[in-house]
Amino acid sequence: MGLLVVFGQIYDPAINAAALAFDRALRADLPDGVIETVPTFRSVLVRFDPLEISCPRLEGHLQELLARQDWLQAEPDDAAQHWVLPCVYGGARGPDLGKVADLMGRREDQVVAAHAAVELRVAMLGFSPGLAYLGQLPEAWNLARRSTLTPEVPAGSVLVAVRQTVLPATPIPTGWHAIGQTPFRAFVPAHRRPFLLAPGDRLRFEPVAEPCYAAFDQADFLRKSGG
Amino acid sequence: MSGLEILSIAANATIQDAGRPGFLRYGLSAGGAVDPYALAEGQALLGNAPDDAALEFAGAGGRFLARSDVWLATSGAEMTLTVNGDARPWRQSFGLRAGDELRLGPPQTGVYAYLHVAGGFQTEQVLGSRSTHLRAGLGTVPRPGIVLPFRADLPHSQQPLKLPRPGSFSRRCFRVLPAPQADLFSAETRQRFLAQEFRIGQMRDRMGMRLEVEGSAAFQAETGLSIASDATNLGDVQITGDGTPVVLLVERGSAGGYPRLVTVISADLAALAQVPSGELIRFQEISRDDAVVELRKYRREINTLKDLVQPVFRDPHQISGLSGMNLIGGVIRGDEEDNHDDD
Structure with a gap:
């Protein structure tokens, strides 16, 4: 199954930076049962096994992470190549x-x-x-x-x-x-x-x-x- | 060399195992068998590991020569199968002697069929998988003249086993969840989509399958805004520019800009991919909770396939001609405990 976290509809550097920063934060503390995360122009797809982590529980985790900061103000990754x-x-x-x-x-x-x-x-x-x-x-x-x-x-x-x-x-x-x-x-x-x-x-x-x-x-x- | 030589083969045949999950963020869809249930059938018949590699056929087969003795099994869509010209039943394990010729004809039911060997084909492994990913150029592409290697250290004479035919081939209604972009479509369009019958189009491959709609307006998204691409999920039904629905399968593009209306649940996707072109299908929306229940059931069915495996008992009079070929003691006696003492 997948949950999609959407930061906007279009390509815009701030929207993209938000998606990439959210993906980094999510991967830094990945809940068990998440198979992979896929950051894109404007969103992060979170693919998970619903038999290992329930959809409401993962949704709660993502909401909590979303509320942690204003992701549209996120700085680009310092460690980027x-x-x-x-x-x-x-x-x-x-x-x-x-x-x-x-x-x-x-x-x-x-x-x-x-x-x-x-x-x-x-x-x-x-x-x-x-x-x-x-x-x-x-x-x-x-x-x-x-x-x-x-x-x-x-x-x-x-x-x-x-x-x-x-x-x-x-x-x-x-x-x-x-x-x-x-x-x-x-x-x-x-x-x-x-x-x-x-x-x-x-x-x-x-x-x-x-x-x-x-x-x-x-x-x-x-x-x-x-x- | 131990191996199965390809004498002729359909252009769309591939080597498939469980694929390469986890690379979607780099643009690589996982690939793997279109029908994981069928892949598991073959593994159950041979006692293989879940990710052992098999040959996948998509509507057409080929001819093969055993270069050494080998123990095989067939699964998925039922193709016509002959060994040295003699018809053999489908969804069973069986032995070939060096020099035997195996022929797979077009399927009578379904689309995707699998030929397995004990221990799996030992073709090149890339990124943790032997799956042929045509678009990414990964894995072995089966072509005439290639010898597909297999393990020589496994017994090639065993008790033949069979599995019952799964009921999924006759299914024509498939369950869906709303996709992330469902709200770009009007309520009327979404309702029409769920009420509609679709014909499975001829344009189909491991990336996706087109659905044809007769005598009806196309399913256009409401918004004029062109949305930027984002990641696709297995089973997403995207609506292309001209309003045609396309079901995205294992080798799909990892991202796309077309809006997606529904997602076919994992428990139903392989059965949908097995529906022959020209047939009519429809969709039924279910809740997320029900989709999880169905997934649990589907995984349990796959995990318990080995309990459905039955020995094949054959009438000795019908195969008396074969006993002289020193095939397998167990075929005649049906004695699983001790089937090697005639060898």
Whole structure:
């Protein structure tokens, strides 16, 4: 069974921070019978075994935690990881960069510089394994999704629309604009930490040239990033 | 190598066990057998552990060659089963000798069928499970030419066992709870949804199944506000942009932005997934307390399956031709205590 704790209907950094902070507090003292918690843009799903903890009892626990503070004023997690991911913008790795530049009325190099300048936060992981929704870009990035679906973009694609950046960890179909690709892989099933990004992580992209992409060594990168 | 060689197999067949629960926060749905009851049937017939891996078929089967002696069982939807061309009954355990050919044809009832081996298939384990997760690219994808390994250290000659056919295959009414976004729909829409008959669509897989509605307005949410994605639960019925209900199954996307109207209770979800395309179904809303009672009953049924297991007694005259093949002493005598002295 599941109980959903909702902090708002839309994506908004304060609503998201509330959901992430509530999830952290809940996990710090998880009642027996809770199977897992799933923080998202605007809510926390609490999946539980109703034969181990009754629904009213869990509901009481969640209400009590909710009343403990004003979660919409919650500070972001100090302990969140901080990533700087290399990214090749444009060309074959970001085929929609030109179109995005047209939509924003800027040159491609300006778009790249603007995107790489923003420190993003992992708002949630979902849709496909390890796929990160990153927020939030300035209003100029409030781009509609494309009207057609690309059947498949590769893992590591850097996709933008609606002031967000999406970083898939596996190949996915998408209607978002592909402006680049990072060689970093957020989901490595055989790794001791198969999922490297966590909700709340801070993340920035660093523009690099094609040779850097080919030379990227994830194990080496993780050592330097303290992963 | 000990193993079952795949000679041919339907494209949607997978390896399934209890799946990978606990990774939903990272975007990975648990996967695992669509029908956990059927998975448990096979484990009961073989004395396997609850999370041993089996082959799952979704409406079509395949042909297999035993590369070594092996003890197997079938469960779930009833497929046509032959060994070297001879028909065999479903929901039983049985032995194959090295070189025997096993053929599974389309199911006569239900959709999801399982082929189990003693000790479970020993395919690659990722994140604590052997389940094939197609979207995530995890686990072995069964393809012709692959030899599915199994343990060689288990007895391959045993007393054949059988289980009765569960009553769930004839069910066409499934119980639901209101989903978290039910209040985005008008009371009229919710009532219409519960009064409505739905046809199970052809578009279905381990992620979800579409429900078709005939001669009726679509189930649109009231609000014009597009809600941001949040986490999906197993059994959620989401209403897509064009108003079509989709029941979310084990390999669903972990999050979605479509509003969800009801959630099918865990005790009923596998039975719903077993309904063939084209059949009519309906939903019935129950209370949260009743859903917990049903879950307790369902778990108890699964945990007591081993008490329903019966030995198979066969007429020796019908299988006299087999005795010369030194199959299994116990088949003929039905003697569970001491069935190895003819081997």
